[in-house]
Amino acid sequence: MPEYDRLRAALATGEDDRLVLDLDGIEAQYDALLRELPDVAVRFAMKACPVDEVLAALAARGSGFDAAGPQEIAQALRTGVPVDRIHYGNTIKSDRQIAEAYGLGVRDFATDSLADVAAIAVHAPGARIFCRLATTGEGALWGLSRKFGCSPEDAVLVLEAARAAGLTPAGLSVHVGSQQLTSEAWQNALEALTAVVEEAGRRGILLDHVNLGGGLPALGVLDRKGRPLDPPVDKMFAVIREGIQRLRDASAAPLDFLIEPGRHLVADHGAIRAHVTRLTQRQQLDGERVHWLYLSCGKFNGLYEMDELRYRLEFPGRAGAETVPAVVAGPTCDSDDAYADEGPGMPVPRDAASGDPVWILSCGAYSTAYTTQGFNGIPPLPYSCVRTTAGGPEEV
Ligand SMILES: *Cc1c(COP(=O)(O)O)cnc(C)c1O
Numbered sequence: 001m002p003e004y005d006r007l008r009a010a011l012a013t014g015e016d017d018r019l020v021l022d023l024d025g026i027e028a029q030y031d032a033l034l035r036e037l038p039d040v041a042v043r044f045a046m047k048a049c050p051v052d053e054v055l056a057a058l059a060a061r062g063s064g065f066d067a068a069g070p071q072e073i074a075q076a077l078r079t080g081v082p083v084d085r086i087h088y089g090n091t092i093k094s095d096r097q098i099a100e101a102y103g104l105g106v107r108d109f110a111t112d113s114l115a116d117v118a119a120i121a122v123h124a125p126g127a128r129i130f131c132r133l134a135t136t137g138e139g140a141l142w143g144l145s146r147k148f149g150c151s152p153e154d155a156v157l158v159l160e161a162a163r164a165a166g167l168t169p170a171g172l173s174v175h176v177g178s179q180q181l182t183s184e185a186w187q188n189a190l191e192a193l194t195a196v197v198e199e200a201g202r203r204g205i206l207l208d209h210v211n212l213g214g215g216l217p218a219l220g221v222l223d224r225k226g227r228p229l230d231p232p233v234d235k236m237f238a239v240i241r242e243g244i245q246r247l248r249d250a251s252a253a254p255l256d257f258l259i260e261p262g263r264h265l266v267a268d269h270g271a272i273r274a275h276v277t278r279l280t281q282r283q284q285l286d287g288e289r290v291h292w293l294y295l296s297c298g299k300f301n302g303l304y305e306m307d308e309l310r311y312r313l314e315f316p317g318r319a320g321a322e323t324v325p326a327v328v329a330g331p332t333c334d335s336d337d338a339y340a341d342e343g344p345g346m347p348v349p350r351d352a353a354s355g356d357p358v359w360i361l362s363c364g365a366y367s368t369a370y371t372t373q374g375f376n377g378i379p380p381l382p383y384s385c386v387r388t389t390a391g392g393p394e395e396v
Contacts, residue, residue, distance in 0.1 A: 010022065017301075018381060021049070021383060021384070024389040044065050047262060049366075102124035126167065133172060135175065140176060140177025155196050159205050172211070183238075197251050209258060211259070216233070221362045225310075275296040276353065277354060280292050301381045306328075315357070322349070333376055
């Protein structure tokens with residue numbers, strides 16, 4: 001369970017609804033990841049938190065970026081990071097997007113199809129490509145399986161096609177699925193990578209890097225029933241370290257390793273200050289009387305993932321208050337704008353009143369990017385970045 005005290009202190013300094021991101025916490029998380037995986041280079045997956053201050057802090061630490069297209073590449077470049085620390089990690093791209101990325105100086109492109117390889121050869125001549133392997137996504141809250149990646153057989157064909165087209169077949173990537181909760185998924189992914197590295201080597205393709213993708217979990221979120229997820233991160237890191245060693249042993253050429261965490265670096269270091277819109281009790285059509293807590297923030301302004309997981313809620317100043325279990329929902333006229341109605345409700349103060357502050361923890365990932373523009377008239381959620389270590393919270 002993450003340590004939330006410094007974020008709580010920052011949340012307590014204001015009144016308005018906003019996401020507060022703790023740059024010191026994000027930097028500490030980055031450092032901790034490098035201690036677990038010492039010779040792996042980090043390419044932060046920008047879509048998890050495309051906030052300039054966060055990107056600049058990570059770039060200053062030595063991170064590179066996994067960008068999904070020219071706009072993200074341009075945003076990453078504004079941090080001053082050298083362009084060789086940015087790759088085009090999206091397998092889905094138009095001719096124009098490839099040309100723009102190439103024009104911005106990017107030379108490393110993810111791919112998973114012959115059509116994409118042919119387009120890269122025309123619009124990014126001589127580029128280095130890395131081929132994404134498909135995974136089942138099992139064990140993850142978001143599988144990222146069907147839409148992306150090659151079978152092992154196709155991966156070899158894609159690498160050979162790249163070589164034939166004058167590109168450099170440079171590496172492989174995977175994504176085990178976002179908020180992956182099992183170490184077995186990592187085990188399986190690393191075995192698949194090893195088999196393809198070996199097969200490519202037999203065909204004279206010497207890869208120089210393996211990109212382990214995203215999927216490392218947030219630690220402080222709850223499942224759809226409100227229980228801690230407690231992902232076995234120590235086991236995952238041990239499996240990854242062993243898998244890296246086996247890959248190095250299996251490869252005929254030296255291999256560099258990259259990892260593309262998104263959620264893991266930012267989720268637990270962001271929290272939303274929201275307010276109670278209303279606590280109600282309504283008889284459902286099955287006859288049961290159920291409490292509903294409607295918040296000022298929901299799926300469309302900060303809590304996009306609320307239908308697949310639950311966030312911890314805190315009611316500042318109400319620590320000992322009598323509680324009732326309630327379904328938690330956002331403020332809009334959309335029935336998906338709610339925690340999944342599985343398991344018991346979340347404990348909320350029985351006398352929670354409209355306007356009371358609510359703190360929503362571990363929602364630093366996939367919150368700013370997934371906010372809508374005026375849905376039901378609600379503007380995008382504002383955010384602040386704070387420094388929390390040197391003498392109390394300070395906005396930057
Ligand atoms: C979204 C994404 C990531 C980050 O995933 P997390 O589960 O947030 O770590 C990494 N790589 C690629 C290619 C992605 O699309």
